[in-house]
Amino acid sequence: MKKIALLSTLLLAGAAFAAAPKDTLVVQESADIPTLDPGATYDTASGSVVENIYETLLTYKGSSLRDLEPLLATKWTISNGGKTYTFDLRKNVKFHSGNPFTCADAEYTFQRNLVTNAAESGNWFLSDSLLGTPSNANDDKSITWAKINNAVQCNSQGQLVFNLPKPDPAFLAKLAFAGQSIVDKNWATKLGEWSGTEADWKNWVGKDLQGSKLNAQPSGTGAYRLVRKDANAVLAQAFDGYWGQKPAIKNVIIQKVPELAARQQAFLRGDADLIEAGTRANIEEQLKGKPGVVVVDGLPNTTATAVFMNENIKDPARLGSGKLDGQGIPANFFSDVNVRRGFAYAFNYAQYISDVLKGKGKQRTMLLPDSFPGYDPKVKTYKYDPAQAKAYFQRAWGGQLWKNGFTLNVAYRAGSVGAQTAMEILKKNIEALNPKFRVNIQAKEWSAMLNDSKAGKEPMIIIGWAPDYADPDNFMYTFYSSNGYYYPRSNWKDATVDKWLDQARVTTNTAERNRLYSLVGQRAYEQSPFVLVPAGVGLNVERSNLVGATAQTFNPMISFSYTGTFWKDLSKK
Template sequence: MTLVKSVLAATAFALVTSTSAFAQRADLVLGVVLEPPHLDPTAGAAAAIDEILYANVFEGLTRIGQSGEVLPALAERWDISDDGKVYTFYLRQNAKFHDGSAFDADDAKFSLDRARADDSTNAQKALFAAIDTVEVVDPYILKVTLKRPQGSFLYNMGWGDAVMVAPESAATNAEKPVGTGPFKFENWARGSSITIVKNADYWGEPVALEKAEFRVIPDAAAAVPALLSGDVHAFPMAPVGEVLEQFKADPRFEVVVGVTEGETILSMNNGKEPFNDIKVRQAIAHAINRDEVIAGNGMGGLGTPIGSHFSPANAAYEDLTGTYPYDPEKAKALLAEAGYPDGFSATLKLPPPPYAREGGQVIASQLRQIGINLEIIPVEWADWLSTVFKEKDYDLTIISHTEPNDIDIYSRPDYYISYQNPDFNAVIEELDVTADEAKRNELYRKAQEILAKDTPVGFLFELPKIGVWDANLEGMWHNMPVQANDLTKVKWKQ
């Protein structure tokens, strides 16, 4: 912290930039905390992929707007059958992939069939499980028939995992992404930055920016001087910690604290002892002081406490933080009932974000008070994805799940948390076929209550979106309903 404040003081007067100097500017440098493992949104769970590519390089049939609404994208409109099972999409006839090939219904069919195939590597394959058939009616009309009505189908088609790809380039998108968006991929300097440039042949409204560089800057010690010096113009999720208040007081910057869909949790491996015992999980829940975790989360003490896997910004949110109130003595009693009167030892694997690394120190201290001794193991993001998420080789970890409305992840049989509850699964199955908003909200609340009671994970807080950017910029998203840094409306003020 001393280093960051020293850098702040030393550079506070170094940036002297007038509004007119930026008037004609068309380039942008954004800071991001995590580097994506690859660049294919349809083949990876890392939010860092969508944060760079969603809406910028790749597009879906639909897209999700900054208020969480479903908007047309490569499908300009659609019809829905009376029984809610048949969706007819009318595709844009002037859309092209960045390699110059036309986008049409054959590409859309290929994309959906690829995502739902038996050998699909799509991290959100469940999004496509309701699809029965995909048919090309004519070159720009696609008919999708569902096995059952699905109230969230159009929303699901707006996820980054459902973007459209071409058969000619799908296999190489991980290294050289080819989409239909308003920006084209230009360069990936591994470990440093990813650059995209304006697509002059874009089918829709052209973007104002000619070039955008996403620069990987993982911590406050580097992020603060990068912003102050002007090397980085914007940090949509700024890891500036306690220095945030000083940015708020500096007229050169705009600071916006918004909301995300990021449920930050202490994930427990329910598939192994002792975390397969609900009494152990309840003990851990009672041992967590959320206020302390938020105060020490490396994000300036920002974040909203949660008691289940749901965003407080959602109309169906229910405050369940009181289900297992902070009570270390009750936690010790539950451990004794579970057969661990002297506690036990476990590992806590922490990925790079400050909310995990710094919040993990707080969690370890709290669990130590009830006899659970944690070995903290820092892991890089690629290692977390392979060992924790894919191989389930972990005891505990801290992660923020930023996918929208993703409470259904606890019903997935092979998910890394390894939680199983038939009653919860039944609620999710009913939710999947329900279109009525009031009924869906009722089911969402029921699902939240089951999770809060079973505590398959330790529910901590909703990740805040702390944006810091040059005051001369406009069009940056204030909230993050999807894991995206959408640059389609971003420009320098004239």
């Protein structure tokens, strides 16, 4: 314990080792970690920690995106025409608090997620499966306590039973998402979280759990327990009472280091084992070929990234004058399709592929990984064309935009070289079209950007999506539906697109689903709600003494994407 105390003091204070000890994994990244409460986990930075201190009922098998295997469950059966799922649960498992894991904990977890279902969480897709609506009880009055209580129950044999209103072929994959990790009911209720009963359920509907008491004092069944967390670092220690194989790595440190050069130098010295290494260009220019460095190339890219153009900006402070007078923009600036098309033609896609992706990337036709079913390579795409951009800007707002100009304030995630470069490309090309056009770019902390964009405050951001579960709906509905998770960031709505996406969710006919997604992609090209950022070929960089990392196995569905595996599967030689 003295050693842990020393590690905690040194690492959370920002001190570095001569080299990371053999029993300690040191990770450096630019983002902060918004939450450690599974019920609020809906970003990869949070998920990369949550999935290691908590566990789900099942998880992905090896590198497969489709095959699932038991974790806290031992087996399951599907009955009643695909509407009933019954899980046998693992015995002799303990939480970090010392409490035993039982069916009551699992029941509480999923009911808590259904009750709260806040806008910043991924519980909308669980609610969609179990209650037939992505909304919570504040927004959908058909949701009752009886409906929530019936959706997930423990039977007399101690099995966990889910009752779905209609079949959902993606349901098992949804349960493997880190945000559906099982929480410690007794621990949570003693902290003052929801009681787990009907008595106070309405008080917790839509409640933001990001800064909950469980966030500050988590208790999971995972191979690691939280020792300490502050604004700049997380320290986790291997859990002595873990039910599975004991991890070789005893301590895990995640440090927030905003400067890329500082992260790279720490990595080259061996002070850090894994880092957020920047773009492909950064890796190839600064790290590749250096002693002790392994670069793993050709990994699957299952993310999608876009520049969002918000059609209803809800923060007057971001609008400047609030008018088309050259000093600002109106709140509905992007509601004119000519503005959106102008921006889409002003982005230099080939330059981004060359400068950021070092030529190893492609311009996708849709906000869907090209390895997923439903992707249509024949959907039209925008190309960099200043003449077309100028023509659309001249049409926008009845000619007033071109005549008066505008000042636009945009944000990108602090520390993200790729996002910064994309915004700089757009800024340069937009401002070159008309001396009255001004684009101001600003770096923002990850948590602040998430929260402000969720509230519809950001005029324009660049943000990506990593899949919660391996199904095209998770991307198409998220980006394009007016009921999707990203809708508040764009406020783009198309009734026909909504209809096609709703139809795709209920059909099991693959060809028909693919046809509907193609229609959505083509309509999105016509309406241009996003600028589609080209996707790179995946690559990771790691220290050569790390065993069990990307060089050995990789699953992009695991949030800790530096290795595509869990901390417990890593060791050092």
